[in-house]
Amino acid sequence: MIIVYTTFPDWESAEKVVKTLLKERLIACANLREHRAFYWWEGKIEEDKEVGAILKTREDLWEELKERIKELHPYDVPAIIRIDVDDVNEDYLKWLIEETKK
Structure with a gap:
């Protein structure tokens, strides 16, 4: 199992992409949270x-x-950041495997 972290500019784009990934069985689950972001872009802090x-x-x-x-x-x-999961409970892992692409 891995966790992939990414960010979106708004709820609409996040939900659209997540639902597509779920329908394509590339992910088993997604959690979305709104937050404030501070970052460098084109020479200035945004x-x-x-x-x-x-x-x-x-x-x-x-x-x-x-x-x-x-x-x-x-x-x-x-x-698009990959986070390797060292340990996960067996029941959850079994569910995740069953729900993703065969």
Whole structure:
């Protein structure tokens, strides 16, 4: 299992991408949270609201998921960050495997 973290400019784009990834069985679950973001862009510090997405999937779907997020994402340079999961309860892992691409 891995967790993939990315951010979106608004709820509409986050929900659209997450629902597509769920329908395509590239992820089993997503958690969305609105937050304030501070970052460098084109030589100056920007401040915005963003929606952070925590996507849960299988390790073997990483490359396909990463490419699909790039295709669907509204940002020119989206953060697509893989977080390896060292340990997870067996029941959750079994569910995640059953719900992602066969």
